[in-house]
Structures are given as C-alpha cells and as structure tokens.
Amino acid sequence: MDVVLSLRRILNRFKKTDFVEILKTWNFINIDDLYASIDFQRNTKTTIVSRITEICREKNIRPYHVAQLDLIYQQKNPNCKNWTVFKLSQTSDKNGKQETAEYSVLEDSLRQQLAVFFRHDLDSRPQGESLWFRLHIHGIGVQVSTSDVIYMVYHPHSSYIITSAIKVTYKDYVLQAVLTSLKCTQLKELQLRGKNLKSLADMTLYQQCQGSFSQYRLNQADCNPLGRKKTIKRKDSSPDALRSRLTYENLQDKKARICKTEETFGTSQQPTLERLTFQLKTRFRGQHHIPAMVGHHSPIHCTVKFEGHSVIEGIKHLGTCGLASLPLPSHLANVHSLAKNTISLAEKS
Amino acid sequence: MAMDRSHMALSQVTPQVTSNLQQQTRSTPWLARRHTPYTKTPKSRRLTCKATRRIPRTARSRTVTSRVNELVGKTWRVYSVSPLHSFTSTRSHLRNYSRHLSAYLEAERHKGGIAVDVQSEFGEKASFNLMHGIALTEEDAEAIEITVRSRSQNGSKDGKIVFTGILCSVEYDGVNIDKENFVALPVFLVKGTAAVTRHVIAWLKIQFDCRINMMRFPPMELAWMVSMWSGLISDDENSDVAVVRFPSLELMYSVPEEVKGLKSITMTVKAGDAKLLWDSVHDQDSDDFTEEEMESFILGLEAHFFAHFKINLAAMTLCRITSSAAFIGAEGRVKILSEKHVHQVLRHFTKLVTESRPLK
Numbered sequence: 212m213d214v215v216l217s218l219r220r221i222l223n224r225f226k227k228t229d230f231v232e233i234l235k236t237w238n239f240i241n242i243d244d245l246y247a248s249i250d251f252q253r254n255t256k257t258t259i260v261s262r263i264t265e266i267c268r269e270k271n272i273r274p275y276h277v278a279q280l281d282l283i284y285q286q287k288n289p290n291c292k293n294w295t296v297f298k299l300s301q302t303s304d305k306n307g308k309q310e311t312a313e314y315s316v317l318e319d320s321l322r323q324q325l326a327v328f329f330r331h332d333l334d335s336r337p338q339g340e341s342l343w344f345r346l347h348i349h350g351i352g353v354q355v356s357t358s359d360v361i362y363m364v365y366h367p368h369s370s371y372i373i374t375s376a377i378k379v380t381y382k383d384y385v386l387q388a389v390l391t392s393l394k395c396t397q398l399k400e401l402q403l404r405g406k407n408l409k410s411l412a413d414m415t416l417y418q419q420c421q422g423s424f425s426q427y428r429l430n431q432a433d434c435n436p437l438g439r440k441k442t443i444k445r446k447d448s449s450p451d452a453l454r455s456r457l458t459y460e461n462l463q464d465k466k467a468r469i470c471k472t473e474e475t476f477g478t479s480q481q482p483t484l485e486r487l488t489f490q491l492k493t494r495f496r497g498q499h500h501i502p503a504m505v506g507h508h509s510p511i512h513c514t515v516k517f518e519g520h521s522v523i524e525g526i527k528h529l530g531t532c533g534l535a536s537l538p539l540p541s542h543l544a545n546v547h548s549l550a551k552n553t554i555s556l557a558e559k560s
Numbered sequence: 561m562a563m564d565r566s567h568m569a570l571s572q573v574t575p576q577v578t579s580n581l582q583q584q585t586r587s588t589p590w591l592a593r594r595h596t597p598y599t600k601t602p603k604s605r606r607l608t609c610k611a612t613r614r615i616p617r618t619a620r621s622r623t624v625t626s627r628v629n630e631l632v633g634k635t636w637r638v639y640s641v642s643p644l645h646s647f648t649s650t651r652s653h654l655r656n657y658s659r660h661l662s663a664y665l666e667a668e669r670h671k672g673g674i675a676v677d678v679q680s681e682f683g684e685k686a687s688f689n690l691m692h693g694i695a696l697t698e699e700d701a702e703a704i705e706i707t708v709r710s711r712s713q714n715g716s717k718d719g720k721i722v723f724t725g726i727l728c729s730v731e732y733d734g735v736n737i738d739k740e741n742f743v744a745l746p747v748f749l750v751k752g753t754a755a756v757t758r759h760v761i762a763w764l765k766i767q768f769d770c771r772i773n774m775m776r777f778p779p780m781e782l783a784w785m786v787s788m789w790s791g792l793i794s795d796d797e798n799s800d801v802a803v804v805r806f807p808s809l810e811l812m813y814s815v816p817e818e819v820k821g822l823k824s825i826t827m828t829v830k831a832g833d834a835k836l837l838w839d840s841v842h843d844q845d846s847d848d849f850t851e852e853e854m855e856s857f858i859l860g861l862e863a864h865f866f867a868h869f870k871i872n873l874a875a876m877t878l879c880r881i882t883s884s885a886a887f888i889g890a891e892g893r894v895k896i897l898s899e900k901h902v903h904q905v906l907r908h909f910t911k912l913v914t915e916s917r918p919l920k
Contacts, residue, residue: 489868495837497863500856503840511837511864512830518823525815525822532818535871543869556868 215268218277222260224284227251230259236283239276240266278334282345285362286338289408292362292375296403296415296550297386299370299395312367314342317392324388329381341366341412348381361385364408370395371415373408402553410482414550421547423477431479471537472530475544481523482547489515489542490555510558523547602915604850605788605908626693627705628902631726631749635887635895638775639748639761640913641727644768647743649702654688657767661686664763665708665756684708684722684756694728696903701743703728708756723752723760730906732914746913747906748772749894775892779878781912782888786811787857788849788908789885791838792901807897809834810882811861813873825876827865831884837861 225233231251234242240263249262267276285292311317318335321344325331330349335342344363350356362375372393377385390398405411414421420428459465491513495504519525523546529535538544542554665684686708694703708723727745737744750757761772777785790809809829815822829837841857842849862873879890885901888894896905 491868493868495860495864496867497860500863501837501840501860504837504860507836507840511833513833513864514826514828515865515869516826516828518826519815519821520823521821523821525819528819528821529815529871532816534816534819534875535869537870539870540868 214272214274214277215264217274218267218272218280219260219264221277221281221284222263223256227256227259229287230263233280233283233287234263237276237280239272239280240270274332275334278332278345278347279336281360282334282336282343282362285345286336286343290406292408293404293406294364294373294375294408294411296401296411297372297374297389298399298401298415299372299390299393300397300399301395314367317342317365317367318344320392321388324392325385328384328388346385363389364412365393366412366416369416371412373411373415402551404552405484405486407483407485410484414482414547418548418550421477421482422545423474425477425479429479465531468531468533468537472527475539476523476527476547481521481527483521484523484546484552485518485520486552487517487522487546488553490553491515492555492557494558602851604848605784605911627691628693629899630691631694631902632896632899634751635893636726636749636751637757638892638894638909639750639772640775640916641746641748641764642771642917643737643742643744643746644727644764644770645742647745647768649690649704649743654690654704658687660767661688661706661708661760661763665759668759684710685719686760691726691728694726694730694902694906696730696907697732700729700732701745704745706760708752708760721752723750723756725750725752725757725760728906730903730910732910747909775909775913777888777890777892779890782878782881782890783858784854785886785888785908786881786883787838787841787854789883789901789904790834790857791842792884792904807831807882807884809884810880811878812880813876814879815876824879825871825873827861827873828882829861 231242234240234245245263245266248266249259251259254262314335314337318333322333325333325346332345332347332349334345336345337343342365344365346361346363348359348361350359358376358378361377361381364373372389386398390396401415403411403414417425417428426432492510494508495501495511498505517526526535526539526543526546530537530539542549542556546554662685665686669684686706689705689707691703691705695701704727706723706725706727707721710719710722726749728747728749729745730747732744732746752760764770765772786809808831810826811828812824812826814824837857837860841853841860843853859874865871865873877890881888884897886894886896886905894905896902
C-alpha cells in the first residue's frame with residue numbers, strides 16, 4: 212500500500228506530455244500493453260496515473276522500481292532542489308583518486324557503510340558522466356517525508372560530491388559513510404550553494420577553465436576550416452536602414468566596454484548562481500562625502516547581496532550597460548572561477 | 561526714418577502686449593506649478609516629535625490604556641486620506657458607522673459576481689473603535705480603528721478578523737481646515753484582504769467625501785527616512801550585546817530591466833557602524849536633519865560600495881530600506897519595529913501627506 216502511494220505521488224509530479232518517454236526509460240511496464248487501455252492524448256492526467264498505478268499493483272511493484280522512477284524524475288528536473296557542494300580530499304600517501312569507478316562497486320561500498328548507522332534504502336542511476344544516489348532513511352513512523360530522502364550526485368574520479376539538503380540529525384553520519392566508502396580522509400563543505408545543478412558541477416569541476424578560457428573547453432577557439440567565408444558583403448537595402456539617421460554618439464566607448472567584458476567573462480553563457488554574498492570588513496572609503504570619518508580606521512562591517520536568476524550574467528551586463536565602471540575588481544570579475552557563493556573581503560594589512 | 565517709425569510702432573505695441581499677457585496670466589486657471597508635479601525637497605526635516613510627552617486631554621484619559629504597541633511588528637499598507645467631511649467620533653456615531661459599513665458589505669456580497677471575502681460564507685461585520693495613545697498634540701484627532709470580522713456559523717462567537725484599518729494623525733500641521741465640518745486623519749494603515757480593503761475604501765470615499773490614495777515612497781523619500789532614523793539607537797544601548805538585537809541598516813536597490821539576470825543588490829551595515837556614520841554626519845545639538853546631512857550620508861555609503869565593487873549604486877532605484885525604526889518598502893509597506901518609534905514614523909507620514917497636497 213505504501214509503495215503504491217509513493218508511486219502515485221511520484222507519477223503525479225510528471226507532466227502529462229512526458230509520460231510516454233518516462234515509461235519507456237523506466238522500462239518496468241511494456242508501453243505497448245498500455246496503449247490498449249490508455250489514450251495518452253485524450254485522457255486526463257488523473258485517469259492516466261490511476262490506470263498506471265493499477266497495472267503496477269497487478270505486476271507487484273517493489274520499492275526499488277519506485278526509487279528508480281523517482282531518480283528519473285529528479286534527473287529530469289534537477290533545478291528544483293537546493294544543492295550543496297562538498298570537497299573530498301585524501302592524505303598524500305595514497306596518490307591519485309579512487310581505485311575504481313565502477314558504479315556497482317561504489318554503490319555496494321556506500322550501502323555497507325550506511326548500514327552501520329541507519330536502516331535505509333539506497334538506489335543509484337547513472338546520468339552521463341555522473342552517478343546519482345537516492346538515499347531514503349527509514350524514519351520512526353510509516354510516513355515517508357521528503358526530508359528523509361537525500362539525493363547525491365557524484366562524478367567518479369573527481370573530488371567533489373553534490374548533495375541535496377540533509378537533516379541535521381543525519382548529516383554527520385551520512386557524510387562519514389560517504390567519506391569512508393570513497394576512501395578519502397577529509398570532507399569539507401564548500402561555500403557554494405545553488406539550485407542549478409549543472410552550473411554547480413561546472414563551477415567545481417571546470418574551475419580552471421571558466422571565463423575567457425571556456426572558449427577552449429567548449430571548442431570555440433578554432434573556426435571550421437571547411438566553412439564557407441562570406442567575401443562579398445551585401446548592402447543592407449531595407450527601407451529602415453536607408454532612412455535611419457540615428458547613430459550612437461559613444462560607439463567607440465560601447466565597443467571598448469564589450470571588448471573588455473568579453474576578455475574577462477568570455478562569450479559563452481556564465482554558470483547560473485541565484486545569490487552571491489560578500490562580507491566586508493574594511494575601513495570606510497566614503498571619506499570624501501563624510502569628512503568627519505577621515506580619522507577613523509576601524510573596520511565597517513557590511514554585507515552585500517546580489518540576487519537574481521543568474522547573478523554572474525547580471526554582473527557581466529552591468530559592465531556593458533554602463534552601470535559599473537570597467538575594469539571590474541578581481542573579486543567580481545573572477546567570480547566564475549572562485550566556486551564560492553559567500554566571499555569575505557578584509558583590509559589588506 | 562523707417563527705423564524710427566518701426567521703433568515707435570514697437571513701443572506702441574509692447575505695452576499693449578505686456579498688459580495682454582498680464583491679463584492672460586491672471587485669468588488662466590492653471591497653476592504655474594503644473595509643469596513640476598513633484599513637490600520640492602525640503603531643506604531640513606524634524607527628527608523628533610515636538611510633543612514628546614503625552615498631553616493629557618481629560619481626566620478619563622489616564623485610565624485608558626494606550627494601544628500603540630498593537631501597531632508594532634505587523635506589516636501595514638499606508639494610504640493617504642484627505643480631510644473627512646462630517647465625521648464625528650462620539651460613541652453613537654461610531655456605532656452608526658459600523659452598522660452602515662456592515663450593511664454596505666452585505667449589499668456588495670449580494671450584488672453577486674465577486675464576493676467580498678471569498679472564505680466567509682456568512683458575511684462580515686464591521687466595527688469602529690477609538691484607538692488611544694496615537695494622537696499627540698491638541699490638534700490631532702483621536703485615532704479610529706476599523707475592524708471587519710467574518711461572521712462564523714454560530715452567531716455569538718466572533719469570526720476571524722479579515723481587515724484592520726487605523727486612521728490616525730500625529731502632529732498634524734497642514735493647511736487650516738474648517739474644524740466645524742472636517743476632521744483630519746491623514747494616515748490610513750491597512751492590513752487585510754484585497755477585496756475587503758477595496759470595499760472599505762470605496763465606502764469611506766462615498767460616506768465622508770474624501771480622497772484615499774495608496775502612498776508610494778519614491779527613492780528620495782526612502783533615502784530621507786533611512787538617513788534620519790539610522791541614528792535612533794541611543795548611546796547607552798550601544799553595547800555589543802544590544803547591537804545584536806537591533807536590526808542593521810539595510811538598503812535594497814532594484815537593478816534596471818536591461819541588466820538581465822540580476823534583480824537586486826542589498827547592502828547591509830551593522831547597527832553600531834551605521835550609528836557611527838550617522839554621528840559623524842549629524843550635528844548633535846540640532847533637532848533637525850538637513851538636506852546636506854542626508855546627502856552626505858547616502859553618498860558616503862554609495863562611495864564605500866563603489867570603492868569595493870566599482871558599481872554605481874546611484875544609477876539604481878532604492879526600493880526597500882530597513883533602519884532601527886522600521887522596514888519601509890517603496891510600494892507603500894511599513895513595519896514598525898519598536899514602540900518607541902511609532903510616533904516618529906507616523907509623524908513623518910503625516911508630514912509627507914500634508915506636503916503632497918497642493919497649497920491653495
């Protein structure tokens with residue numbers, strides 16, 4: 212009963228148009244059998260979900276299958292959860308990274324380590340180069356609460372693991388189990404949090420090739436030698452272009468700004484961060500306007516928060532729009548390579 | 561010769577033309593100020609209330625408790641109200657108004673279409689009460705509280721409150737109004753559902769022949785408020801322990817639309833440091849806060865930000881401020897943080913309302 216209930220809850224989360232694709236990926240039910248009883252275009256979502264649930268119940272569905280379906284959903288919509296990044300490190304006597312990247316071995320060792328602390332269900336599903344774990348810790352009651360389910364994304368042979376929110380009571384144990392199973396000695400929580408999983412992974416894994424170096428990573432540096440070059444430029448003979456006598460007065464200035472911005476940030480899309488916080492502990496710099504503060508050298512404690520749906524893109528545009536004077540200071544210009552959400556600025560002693 | 565003639569013609573023409581012009585300016589109904597709809601920024605503003613001690617009105621007032629602390633800690637929407645015509649605050653009149661408003665809300669509900677309050681099935685009941693402790697000087701009218709409760713199933717028990725509105729005035733010194741017929745209660749603090757708010761405001765407009773507008777705070781006003789009130793932490797409370805309790809100074813700027821991806825920039829300064837800056841800007845003996853002091857304060861903070869980030873905050877719009885006295889949002893939301901500052905905040909709002917009305 213419990214399994215069927217969680218199955219229904221997960222099925223309700225999907226969009227109606229995605230059902231066919233999801234069922235094919237899941238591969239628990241043969242989709243041709245379903246076409247007889249369900250019309251995926253015409254029927255309402257509730258009807259489809261109840262029909263699928265019935266068929267699954269007849270087939271005796273297990274919790275393992277429900278967990279796989281849940282992982283499929285999370286992999287499809289990774290930007291709904293708040294993710295935190297952890298860095299793993301080893302002592303110098305064991306040179307290099309883990310010995311194996313075989314998914315089944317990793318899953319088994321993690322399950323073994325977690326069994327020491329809780330009764331749990333662990334499932335995994337690969338996606339691209341990463342391995343997703345779904346850890347469901349059995350709480351005291353029968354109800355499955357969302358805070359008891361933890362998702363972890365691990366790129367084998369890298370030293371980073373990204374997890375969703377972990378309850379405070381479980382946190383130490385889960386992290387200890389992860390540490391031991393991946394054969395590392397230290398695990399540090401980075402000051403990097405966000406909703407966009409891909410950006411977080413990019414910022415940590417490709418930390419050294421962000422900004423203008425991303426052109427090499429994304430294969431934008433060399434042009435295609437077999438591509439046709441336009442040698443003859445056709446004149447723009449549209450009526451608007453002929454009639455328009457509007458010009459920009461500061462065209463040079465604009466071009467210079469765009470050039471400088473491209474040098475620092477590159478031309479490709481910046482990683483997405485929702486929030487960027489700076490803690491400032493520096494002495495007051497506005498003495499020109501407040502002359503009475505000239506003698507004061509004690510630091511002023513400030514916090515500055517940048518918020519938006521993609522903060523680094525926004526900072527890049529501030530330069531081109533003229534709201535910031537270029538060149539930007541290094542702690543803003545290099546934000547894409549810092550792999551941090553919270554940055555402290557203190558006085559240079 | 562020709563020139564002389566034209567000269568004479570000109571001099572003959574000019575006085576006529578000027579007198580014509582004068583006549584025209586005298587006869588035109590438009591104010592010269594119509595091209596400048598914004599009011600002038602005042603050179604200085606008072607920091608504290610003139611009447612810091614409550615002037616006792618009657619012997620009875622000593623037994624009546626002040627309800628000022630009900631205003632603290634809640635988010636209010638601020639409206640500005642023009643003087644109310646034929647409004648009396650005797651008990652019988654207030655009871656009449658309550659009945660009248662309840663009947664109006666009932667009628668609106670029966671009109672069909674949109675319900676007054678979607679959740680209540682049995683209608684609403686309004687009540688008008690006097691609210692003591694807010695008015696300060698002799699000239700201020702006593703504050704009025706309007707509550708609308710939804711009727712519950714058993715008629716005896718009162719349902720939950722769906723609307724609270726407080727009409728008040730603190731140190732009103734606007735244009736001399738005809739005291740016989742008009743009562744000035746320029747600040748209306750509102751907390752309630754959108755539908756009920758709309759109906760109550762419509763009723764007030766019809767009943768008392770007044771204009772009620774939502775008060776919006778442009779960035780200039782927000783800058784005034786944050787610079788005036790940042791220094792309100794008194795010195796004896798400025799120990800490290802106390803500073804933790806006090807909210808810091810916060811300025812939230814909204815970024816223009818053309819910068820895609822960034823929505824807002826918030827700058828927070830610790831309370832103790834904000835007080836230090838305020839003290840260096842403000843002349844300690846004076847009770848007024850001048851325009852120059854306000855400018856230095858805000859420009860100083862923006863310059864400090866610029867030195868670190870090279871971003872020009874002055875090019876963005878200030879949309880929300882937090883000071884030790886209150887949280888204020890540009891769209892007209894206010895949350896007063898402590899009982900001590902209620903009168904100062906309301907006095908400032910009363911001043912803003914009276915300043916924005918065009919002078920006769």
